[in-house]
Amino acid sequence: MILYPAIDLKDGACVRLRRGEMTQATVFNKDPADQARKFANAGAAWLHLVDLDGAFAGKPMNRAAVEAVLAAVRIPCQLGGGIRDHATIERWLSAGIARVILGTAALKNPALVREACRLFPGRIAIGIDAKGGKVAVEGWAETSEIAAFDLARRFADAGVAALVFTDVDRDGLLEGANVAATTALAEALAIPVIASGGVSGLADLEALKATRVAGVIVGRALYDGGLDLAAALAFLDKTARC
Numbered sequence: 001m002i003l004y005p006a007i008d009l010k011d012g013a014c015v016r017l018r019r020g021e022m023t024q025a026t027v028f029n030k031d032p033a034d035q036a037r038k039f040a041n042a043g044a045a046w047l048h049l050v051d052l053d054g055a056f057a058g059k060p061m062n063r064a065a066v067e068a069v070l071a072a073v074r075i076p077c078q079l080g081g082g083i084r085d086h087a088t089i090e091r092w093l094s095a096g097i098a099r100v101i102l103g104t105a106a107l108k109n110p111a112l113v114r115e116a117c118r119l120f121p122g123r124i125a126i127g128i129d130a131k132g133g134k135v136a137v138e139g140w141a142e143t144s145e146i147a148a149f150d151l152a153r154r155f156a157d158a159g160v161a162a163l164v165f166t167d168v169d170r171d172g173l174l175e176g177a178n179v180a181a182t183t184a185l186a187e188a189l190a191i192p193v194i195a196s197g198g199v200s201g202l203a204d205l206e207a208l209k210a211t212r213v214a215g216v217i218v219g220r221a222l223y224d225g226g227l228d229l230a231a232a233l234a235f236l237d238k239t240a241r242c
Contacts, residue, residue, distance in 0.1 A: 001205075001208065001209050001213060001214060001215055001216060001236055002045060002046055002194075002214065002215040002216075003044065003045075003046075003205070003215070003216055003218060003229075003232055003233060003236060004044075004046050004047065004048035004078070004194065004215055004216065004217045004218070005039040005044050005047055005048065005217075005218060005219075005222055005229060006048045006049075006050065006196075006217050006218060006219035006222075007032055007035055007036060007039075007047060007048070007049050007050070007069065008049075008050045008052050008219065009032060009049065009050065009051050009052055009053070009062040009065045009066070009081075010022070010025050010027075010052045010053055010062075011053065011062075012030075012032070012062060012064065012065045013027045013029065013030045013032070013065075014027070014028050014029040014030070014031075014032045014035045015027050015028065015052070016028060016219050016220045016223055017052070022052065022056070025052075026223075028223040032065045032066075032068060032069050033065075033068040033069050033071065033072035034072075036069040036072050036073045036077075037072050037073060039073075039222075039229060040072075040073040040074070040075050042229040042230045042233070043229070043230055043233045044075060044229065044233070045075060045076075046075060046076050046077070046078065046098075046215075047069070047073065047075060047076075047077045047078070048077075048078055048164075048196075048217045049066060049069060049077050049078065049079040049080070049081075049097075050079070050080050050081045051066065051079065051080070051081030051082050052081060053081075053082075054081040054082020054083075055080070055081040055082055055103070055104075056082075057082055058082055058084055058104075059082050059084070059088070060081075060082050060083075060088060060092075061082060062081075066079060066092075066095075066097075067095065070095065070096040070097070076098035076099070077096075077097055077098055078097070078098060078099040078100070078101055078125060078162075079092055079097045079099075079100055079101065080100070080101030080102075080103055080125075080127050080164070081101075081103075083100050083101070083102055083105065084104060084105050084109070084112075085112070086112065086115070086116065089102075089116050089120070089124075093120060093123055098123065099122075099123050099124070099125050099161060099162070100116075100123065100124060100125070101125045101126065101127040101164055102116065102124065102125070102126050102127065103126070103127035103128070103129060106126040106127070106128065106151065106155065107135055107146065107151060110154060110155070113126060113155060113158060113160070114155075114158045114159075117158050117159040117160055117161075118159065121159060121161075122161050123161060124159075124160060124161055125160060125161050125162040125163065125164055125194075126152075126155055126160050126162075126163055126164070127163075127164045127166065128148045128151055128152055128163060128164070128165050128166070129165075129166040129168050130148040130165070130166065130167055130168060130181070131168045135147070135148055135151050148165065148181075148185070149184070149185060149188065152165075152185055152188075152189060152191070153188070153189070155191070156189055156190065156191065160191050161191075161192070162191065162192045162193070162194055162214065162215070163185065163189065163191045163192070163193050163194065164194045164196055164217070165181070165182050165185055165193055165194065165195060165196065166196040166197045166217075167181065167182075167196075167197035167198060168197065177195055177197065177198045177199045177200075177204045177207070177208060177216070178195075178197065178198065179195075179204070179207045179208060179211070182195040182208070182211070182213055183208075183211040183212070183213060186211060186212040186213045186214070187211075187212055192214035192215070193212070193213050193214055193215075194213070194214060194215035194216065194217060195208055195213050195215070195216045195217065196216070196217040197217075199216060199217070199218045199219075199221055199227070200221050200226055200227070201221060201226055201227050202227070202231075202232065202235055204216075205232060205235060205236060206235075206239070209236065209239050218232070
């Protein structure tokens with residue numbers, strides 16, 4: 001299972017939100033490139049980047065910060081937030097992003113997702129963010145009537161590289177991952193599922209590691225010190241060899 005340290009970008013800084021509320025942002029590092037280097041030096045194999053401003057604006061808003069991260073590290077980075085058209089997908093992939101995450105587009109423009117998967121195999125993920133089990137879009141500002149599981153099934157044959165499932169109700173609260181819902185998705189789909197939201201410590205990693213979940217995104221727990229990245233990576237490596 002791959003651990004993805006999260007770098008969420010707001011106004012050029014590395015922040016963490018609570019339940020996706022932009023007014024509940026805590027700045028942890030004003031230099032995202034510095035934060036990326038710290039994660040890479042601790043042994044991270046991937047980074048998870050989110051352009052929070054872009055998610056609300058519907059277009060990239062933290063390009064300079066993302067480019068600084070790409071210049072600072074050699075490990076692959078996946079990016080979500082404000083990616084709503086073919087041109088933006090192509091620009092980010094050409095800039096060095098290993099995998100783009102399409103969230104709002106997955107609900108509102110599924111044809112774009114399918115075309116992107118065809119043109120850029122292995123480099124397109126979908127992000128499904130759920131509030132009360134329903135899909136949330138536009139930076140979590142809108143909640144649809146579509147169940148997260150139903151949206152995921154629509155892309156079962158699209159060639160999606162990964163599915164990032166975020167429980168918005170737990171995000172940034174350190175109350176534990178939604179293991180049951182994430183596991184249900186992973187067991188129902190052939191698409192690799194990445195868990196996100198609420199991870200607070202090694203117990204969450206242990207619970208997810210015992211399932212078919214392919215990866216886990218960790219944010220606030222790393223910044224608050226509840227989880228040491230090097231120790232977490234060592235734990236996952238040890239359990240993988242047992």
